[in-house]
Amino acid sequence: MIEDLWYKNTVIYSLDLSTFMDGNGDGHGDFEGLIRRLDYLHSLGVGAVWLAPFQPTPNRDNGYDVSDYYGVDPLHGSSGDFVEFMHQAHKRGIKVLMDLVVNHTSVDHPWFQEARSDPASRYRDWYIWSEKRPSDWDEGMVFPGVQDRTWTFDKKAQAYYYHRFYEHQPDLNMENPEVRTEIRRIIGYWLQQGVAGFRVDAVPFLIESTGAGKDPEHQHFEYLAEFRRFLQWRVGDAVLLGEANVLPEETRPYFGKDGGDGIHMMFNFWVNQYLFYALATGEVKPLIDALKATQKIPSTSQWAHFLRNHDELDLGRLTDEERERVFERFAPEERMQLYGRGIRRRLAPMLGDRRHEELAYSLMFAMPGTPVIRYGDELGMGDNLDLEERDAVRTPMQWADEPQAGFTTAEKAVHPVIGEGIWGCQRVNVAAQRRDPESLLNWTARMIRLRKECPEIGWGEWTVLRTGSPHVLALRYDWRDNSLITLHNFDDHPHQVRIKPDTAGGERLVSLLSDTESEADEKGAHTITLMAYGYQWYRVGGMDYAVRREKA
């Protein structure tokens, strides 16, 4: 049973084919290149990769505008290359998740082309139309400032169509059962090709009621149940990982009543935003509140925790004052900000300090849930603010101090490689970091190994321990008579804290990161000193505690 819930104790690595590795020298990353880098991912220790959309696309939104759900974009290779990739990934024990982008299609998709040209077409009702301009035509944009409407008049159709995202991304009409049948077919197709599940794009928009006169507040969670049921009939341990930036009190129906009829996993955007607030201000209380607000989920459900992803760092859920404090610290210049709510920078340039980066990463691995790493962050890669919008964080992977960072042999890469400066590939690259035992890359590999050896974090119950410090977060995780404690100091000054493990074996804490241990005083408390941005992971009672308990 437990191995069917593999997603509760794995480490996911997210990458975009386009910018990871170019195998055929045309400047675009592809499956051939990715296959060559599977050993890298294997030695890093990741359990699964999440691939950004790789299907045929006019690529007006980084592939999130699909024009054929059953194919591989020729820039990334052939269907044969995909099958070879799946084979090679499985040989190394790496599971593959892929993006499911079905809230909308590209305008180029044949379904939309037919729908707009012929009112009698069976595809007409696959999209959302209105003959008159709806009163809310300029509301609810996903990309404010770049996008100025959600209903656009189409001359060919002589009607307005609805698009939550850019106007080249018409929303599918999910209320049409034929559309949902087609989505199940897409799910079934890729499961048959061996994927372990899907990262589901834009879930709240997928289930909203849309169309003139519809109540947009009404959400169709039954669609998620429908997809979940189908998925699980086909492949018992396949998963749905949802992108839904919603309030804590809104999350429950996404997971389903008992965790059995919703999506399995969700990105924890709420904790993510308060995590960055804590990193920016050194204050842990709001992060503790965020963790507690999202604590109660069904036992087979799981949070996915991340630091950065392919989008802007979305801070839209913070109060204006909280957001300003994060901007002040991490995005003081306006060009670093995006859509008025977020930051278009990578982790390393934002934090600018190896100790702070380690703290952030150690925390991500310590958050109760499953960690998701963004490609390049394991090296401390930088961003390129000269690129448009979110492309700033989508520069090619830096493999070596070579022309085009070893990403491609072409003269020109899909996005410019960061070649110079402190974030350039001369300084930040895999080849150099691999040789240096103290590099961020090797540190990350060690942390991944450690995280996989601590199933308490993915599986267990957890409790916040009192530290007496507003800057230090202490968490205890309990699972199957084993306990673990992690401590993180968000302040740029050292702090000494007193914690009581308050659990069996708590007299002795053995560090999992260094050759140290702590004995409790007569009151059962441990006095622990953390350096500036310091962190510690302890096993309660020591490594062999559980074994000894079993014998006794």
Ligand code: MG
């Ligand atoms: Mg290529």
